[in-house]
Amino acid sequence: MLQFWPTGLARLRRRLALVLTGPPAFAFIPAMCLAAFWFGGEGALVVLAGLLPLLYLLSDTFHGRPASVGDLSTSILSRSAFEELAEQIYFRAQEKGRHSVAFFLVIEDFEQIIERFGQATADIVCNRVSERLLATVRGDDRVGQMGDARFAICAEPVRHLDLELCIQMAGRLQSVVEEPVSVEGTGVYISVSVGFCQLSRAPGKSGSDWINAAATALREAQKRGPSAIRAFSTRMQQASLARAELREDVMRALENGEIQPWFQPQISTETGHISGFEALARWQHPERGMISPAEFLPAVEQAGQLERLAEVIMYHSFAALKAWDGAGVDVPQVGVNFAGSELNNPKLLDKIKWELDRFDLTPNRLAVEVLETVVAAGPDDMITRNINALGKLGCRVDLDDFGTGHASIASIRNFSVSRIKIDRSFVMKADRDADQQRMISAILTMAERLGVETLAEGVETVGEHVLLAQLGCDHVQGFGIGRPMPFEKTLDWIDRHNTKLENVPQIMNDKGT
Secondary structure, X not given: OHHHHHHHHHHHHHHXXXXXXXXXXXXXXXXXXXXXXXXXXXXXXXXXXXXXXXXXXXXXXXXXXXXXXXXXXXXXXXXXXXXXXXXHHHHHHHHHOOEOEEEEEEEXXXXXXXXXXXXXXXXXXXXXXXXXXXXXXXXXXXXXXXXXXXEEEEOOOEOOOOHHHHHHHHHHHHHHHOOOEEEOOEEEOOOEEEEEEEHHHOOXXXXXXXXXXXXXXXXXXXXXXXXXXXXXXXXXXXHHHHHHHHHHHHHHHHHHOOEXXXXXXXXXXXXXXXXXXXXXXXXXXXXXXXXXXXXXHHHHHHOOOHHHHHHHHHHHHHHHHXXXXXXXXXXXXXXXXXXXXXHOOOOHHHHHHXXXXXXXXXXXXXXXXXXXXXXXXXXXXXXXXXXXXXXXXXXXXXXXXXXXXXXXXXXXXXXXXXEEEEOHHHHXXXXXXXXXXXXXXXXXXXXXXXXXXXXXXOOOOHHHHXXXXXXXXXXXXXXXXXXXXXXXXXXXXXXXXXXXXOOOOOOOOOOOO
16 A cells, blocks of 8 residues: 555645635634634644644645646646646536546657657757647646647636537647647648547546546547547546556466467469468467457557567477478478567577577578568668578568558668568459559569569469469468468368369469479
């Protein structure tokens, strides 16, 4: 319970400040003095006279932090000062039966502003936003800076404030702040997301709960951004708690072996033989069953466990390679996905070398799958160094989801890419869509000129498979070939696939093979 003492003390001090400096004090203090003298005489009056200053000291009415801070309405408050004022407004509005609203705003992609224009310009942008907010709100409203690019507003209580009016206020704040900021003749354009919580909808029984609800609404707005506005609802709170629980579950699942790779086969269009498997993370929850990667991968990232996930997937993938080798099955390689945060690790190369030695595998058995967006976001020294070092080590480098990002031809060469994986959006219905066929042909021609292999993802039909083989795509992968499966089922799938190859004629492609 000791860990809650500072918060409880702060709330007690705020309540004392409201009592000792608000209108009730004019009647309450004289009444106390009269009662003390009546029942205890001069001695009791002297004791009360000594206690009252102590109560004022406890309430922080002195020391430059008065309960009434109207002079601060013309400046941006610090986070702690804003939170104290929000607490006061919360209780004052509750006592008088009035309405208020708390807003949270964030300048989106603030890191990109720093990278593009520099820290000095980013600071100017924040100052301009502060000035615009102060100029937009009413004189009694409070504005606080809650982080480098996060601001909050707490409205002075009023008699009437409905949801529609709050939305209008949020839109007004957003439009004012998003006006271009001129810095040395250059216009810096920004977007702002807004979340807000009406006092009447606030969960809990304190100003901090109210402010946290507005922050929760902002996080929901950021997910729908850019320039989104969201009002707090209890559903958001429940979803937020569920995500927090999921983050905790993810960390436990990684250590308990609940998250493991499932393997999706990749086959050669020339021979039909297996050319590898892609390792895809799957989570078998003991109570909830199979959890979708779209649900748990963001939780892994939020928990800062992407590197740990890659370690787990790589370990089980290498173990699978050894098991396939032991069973006399030819699986040339396994593809493991690496995100930008993992590729930024200076020790990544040593870690992979150690794991390869541990399983006595050659580097060419590992295909490092890198998203096109990661390559396009460069040049980042550490990412570039790691990818090139892995290529020199002998690992294959697959450029994933090709065609959805902005990777240049030069970046494909610079990163020693072994194979590009054509995104499924180009493959879907390609056997019936001439435009899709032309796009695929262009990608295949470019890859051939660069000496880079190709793999088409998302192949679901025989028609798509045949077309890709005829156009000259080297490898295919998708539900039409085989769905992701746990390792235990791969041996049976491989046996059935090899058996079918004995009776199926080879598909000819435009290479004449």
